Amino acid sequence: xxxxxxxxxxxxxxxxxxxxxxxxxxxxxxxxxxxxxxxxxxxxxxxxxxxxxxxxxxxxxxxxxxxxxxxxxxxxxxxxxxxxxxxxxxxxxxxxxxx
Amino acid sequence: xxxxxxxxxxxxxxxxxxxxxxxxxxxxxxxxxxxxxxxxxxxxxxxxxxxxxxxxxxxxxxxxxxxxxxxxxxxxxxxxxxxxxxxxxxxxxxxxxxxxxxxxxxxxxxxxxxxxxxxxxxxxxxxxxxxxxxxxxxxxxxxxxxxxxxxxxxxxxxxxxxxxxxxxxxxxxxxxxxxxxxxxxxxxxxxxxxxxxxxxxxxxxxxxxxxxxxxxxxxxxxxxxxxxxxxxxxxxxxxxxxxxxxxxxxxxxxxxxxxxxxxxxxxxxxxxxxxxxxxxxxxxxxxxxxxxxxxxxxxxxxxxxxxxxxxxxxxxxxxxxxxxxxxxxxxxxxxxxxxxxxxxxxxxxxxxxxxxxxxxxxxxxxxxxxxxxxxxxxxxxxxxxxxxxxxxxxxxxxxxxxxxxxxxxxxxxxxxxxxxxxxxxxxxxxxxxxxxxxxxxxxxxxxxxxxxxxxxxxxxxxxxxxxxxxxxxxxxxxxxxxxxxxxxxxxxxxxxxxxxx
Numbered sequence: 001x002x003x004x005x006x007x008x009x010x011x012x013x014x015x016x017x018x019x020x021x022x023x024x025x026x027x028x029x030x031x032x033x034x035x036x037x038x039x040x041x042x043x044x045x046x047x048x049x050x051x052x053x054x055x056x057x058x059x060x061x062x063x064x065x066x067x068x069x070x071x072x073x074x075x076x077x078x079x080x081x082x083x084x085x086x087x088x089x090x091x092x093x094x095x096x097x098x099x
Numbered sequence: 100x101x102x103x104x105x106x107x108x109x110x111x112x113x114x115x116x117x118x119x120x121x122x123x124x125x126x127x128x129x130x131x132x133x134x135x136x137x138x139x140x141x142x143x144x145x146x147x148x149x150x151x152x153x154x155x156x157x158x159x160x161x162x163x164x165x166x167x168x169x170x171x172x173x174x175x176x177x178x179x180x181x182x183x184x185x186x187x188x189x190x191x192x193x194x195x196x197x198x199x200x201x202x203x204x205x206x207x208x209x210x211x212x213x214x215x216x217x218x219x220x221x222x223x224x225x226x227x228x229x230x231x232x233x234x235x236x237x238x239x240x241x242x243x244x245x246x247x248x249x250x251x252x253x254x255x256x257x258x259x260x261x262x263x264x265x266x267x268x269x270x271x272x273x274x275x276x277x278x279x280x281x282x283x284x285x286x287x288x289x290x291x292x293x294x295x296x297x298x299x300x301x302x303x304x305x306x307x308x309x310x311x312x313x314x315x316x317x318x319x320x321x322x323x324x325x326x327x328x329x330x331x332x333x334x335x336x337x338x339x340x341x342x343x344x345x346x347x348x349x350x351x352x353x354x355x356x357x358x359x360x361x362x363x364x365x366x367x368x369x370x371x372x373x374x375x376x377x378x379x380x381x382x383x384x385x386x387x388x389x390x391x392x393x394x395x396x397x398x399x400x401x402x403x404x405x406x407x408x409x410x411x412x413x414x415x416x417x418x419x420x421x422x423x424x425x426x427x428x429x430x431x432x433x434x435x436x437x438x439x440x441x442x443x444x445x446x447x448x449x450x451x452x453x454x455x456x457x458x459x460x461x462x463x464x465x466x467x468x469x470x471x472x473x474x475x476x477x478x479x480x481x482x483x484x485x486x487x488x489x490x491x492x493x494x495x496x497x498x499x500x501x502x503x504x505x506x507x508x509x510x511x512x513x514x515x516x517x518x519x520x521x522x523x524x525x526x527x528x529x530x531x532x533x534x535x536x537x538x539x540x541x542x543x544x545x546x547x548x549x550x551x552x553x554x555x556x557x558x559x560x561x562x563x564x565x566x567x568x569x570x571x572x573x574x575x576x577x578x579x580x581x582x583x584x585x586x587x588x589x590x591x592x593x594x595x596x597x598x599x600x
Contacts, residue, residue: 015391017194054187054396060404066129066166069136074146077154077262087145088243088259091196095252 004033108350111322111357112282118330119284119349120319123272123295126238126312127170128305133237133268134161134204141311145261153237153266155200160399163188167268168211169413170304171235172405174270175212176414177298178230183211185404188235188397196260197239205236207394211403217298218422219290220440221283228291229275240265251372270305276319276330284320284353289346290444292316296342297421297443309340316345318373320352322360331356332366336380338373342446343482347378355380428452433461438469445473447483453490454497463497471514488517495524506584509533534582542575542583546591549574560596568592568600 009029013020020028046052074087083090111117132139135152151159175182189207215230241264246256272295280287296307296314307314321333334356336348351373356366370383418424428448429439432455442448447468454464468483472493476483496513499505505513505528516527528534549571550557559567568589575588593600 011391015192015393054398055401059401060185062162062401063165063168064136064162066131066164067136068131068138069150071137071148071150072154074144077146077149085259087147088261089146089196089199091242091258091260093256094196094242094244094258095255 004029004036106354106357108282108285108353111353112284114325115322115331115353115357115360116278116325116327117280117284117349117353118276118278118321118323118333119280119288120276120333121274121288121291121345122317122319122335123292124238124315124317125174125270125272125299125305125307126314127167127268127270128303129164129166129170129268131164132266133164133167133235134266135159137263137266139267141313143263146263148263149265153199154262155198161204161397163400163403164268167235168403168405170268170302171211171233171270172410173302173413173417174272174299174304175215175233176410177302177417177420178212178215178217178233178272180212180215180230180233182405182410183209183213183403184407185209185402186211187402188400189394190397191236191392191394193392196258197242198265199240199262203237203239204397204400205394206234210234211405217291217294219287219294220422221286221290221444223436223440224283226277226280226283226287226290228277228287231273231275233270233272236269236271238264238267238269278330285346285349286444288318288349289342292345293342293444293446294421296446301418301421301424309342312340315340318345318348318352320349320356321366322353322356324360331360332368334366334369334371334380336371336373337383341375341482344373344375344378348373348380351379432464434465438465441469445483450483450490450493454493457491457494459494459497460501463501464493467493467497467514471511475518486518487520488514492517492524499524499528503584504528504534508581532582542579542588542591545575545578545583546571546588546595548578550592550595557596560598560600565598565600 006025006029009025009032010020013025013028078084078087078089081089126139129139131137132153135150137148137150137153140148152161172182186206186209188204189209190202191205191207192202194201210232212233213231215233217228217230219226219228240260240262242252243259243261244250244252244255245259247254252258274291277284277287277291296309299305299307299314305313309315316339318336318339319333320336321331323329323331334352336352339345339348352371359366367382371380372383373380419427425439425443425448429436432451434442439448442451451464451468454468455461459467472483472486472488476486479486496510496517499513500507500510509528512531512533513524513527516522516531517524521527521530552574553570556567556570560571571592572585572588575583575592576585589600
């Protein structure tokens with residue numbers, strides 16, 4: 001049992017910049033806990049001779065040579081931007097702090 | 100500012116022991132980016148060097164640039180570090196628009212290189228700077244902050260982002276805490292970055308141009324009361340983008356922290372920003388909570404496991420270290436240890452060597468760079484490299500003196516002209532009319548007049564008071580507006596008066 005607390009969920013929601021209501025905190029804490037405890041069963045079978053891995057296939061060193069490839073045209077790049085100015089992405093104020 | 104300038108580093112280290120640490124970011128000089136084929140060239144129009152991978156568009160997958168791995172391993176080897184036999188990239192999550200993906204691919208607990216060192220010389224004393232780690236990541240985009248008074252993020256109304264830089268391979272070199280340097284701490288910090296820059300330049304893995312941001316430093320500083328067992332709370336100063344600023348950032352932080360501690364205050368662990376104009380730091384993003392990047396192994400990349408045979412090949416092909424090259428160069432240029440370390444630490448060795456390569460003698464190069472030019476750089480508070488004169492021009496100036504076309508005094512005026520942007524030394528001589536008077540007719544009559552106008556001085560000289568010749572010399576110099584060669588004037592007077600001078 002992993003027991004994800006309400007506070008844990010609130011913290012994660014903040015890090016992900018998600019607005020979550022009090023009711024949702026309870027709901028998600030329960031749901032996420034079910035997911036985590038399901039995945040935690042892996043630990044039951046993982047013995048010392050089975051190292052942790054992040055890939056199903058044991059591959060290493062997949063690389064490419066240092067060669068140039070095509071770029072997008074700046075018009076295409078900015079086409080999906082909510083706002084652009086002078087060829088750059090325009091984003092809202094980053095910090096709410098005075099100068 | 101007025102109060103800080105009254106306290107010196109020596110005042111600080113009389114009561115506190117500083118500990119410093121440096122994190123240096125270096126953009127690698129690969130042709131293409133870390134995980135895609137976009138070019139890395141500096142200065143292109145915004146967002147013209149981007150593609151679905153570096154923009155983080157859905158479905159795009161990164162592939163590691165093998166050259167970036169090679170360069171990082173070479174840096175690690177040159178820093179005497181251990182190269183990992185197996186390591187992974189990690190995803191660093193954060194909300195900040197400089198990465199379009201909302202994460203940066205970096206390395207976390209498995210860096211490519213660990214436990215190295217770099218020796219630096221300060222005042223003929225060697226300091227070993229231990230290296231904690233060297234890891235590989237991707238650079239972020241570049242933001243312009245608009246609407247604030249200062250162009251800084253604080254107070255800005257909105258920001259404009261260019262992702263050309265996003266995804267350029269970036270190496271981060273982190274030192275272990277450097278203790279025991281006392282009042283030399285600011286100079287050791289600078290010497291370390293200078294030496295590191297030389298090393299990277301020698302490896303040809305980056306153009307290491309601090310002014311263009313391809314090499315950037317974060318400087319950690321803390322103070323503890325003298326003899327205390329525990330280290331003090333550190334601050335991290337960002338935005339330190341020249342060698343001189345590295346030294347100043349440490350100095351200004353030492354002085355600021357000592358004032359806070361003297362008044363019974365506490366140092367807040369925070370990020371601070373360095374300001375070139377005032378050489379001081381201000382508090383940065385203190386209101387943000389402690390960062391929680393939720394690193395996890397990058398699922399879109401497989402582990403990197405450098406073949407030990409390849410690593411040995413790279414080790415065998417490493418160039419001589421900067422200190423070995425310097426030893427050779429010092430002998431070639433005939434420099435003393437002190438001169439050499441001064442040139443190295445001011446970043447002027449290259450200028451010096453190029454001056455000699457352009458035809459000047461080592462003595463002349465030393466005379467100008469360590470003399471007049473050093474004084475001027477100091478007076479204007481700039482680096483030697485920032486003076487508006489090239490090594491070829493210094494060599495040209497030395498040649499003018501050697502050929503007897505100008506004397507030392509005129510040469511200084513030629514220097515003024517070159518530094519003022521009036522062109523090559525020869526052109527300055529012509530435009531300012533500075534050539535030594537070699538028109539023997541004009542010189543002859545100036546000497547004759549001086550002798551005729553000063554009969555009592557001539558009598559003195561003839562009676563053995565040879566020092567009186569100064570009066571005649573002065574008179575000739577005045578008549579030729581200082582443009583005669585003193586030695587030849589003296590010879591002419593001696594010949595006319597039939598005396599030994």
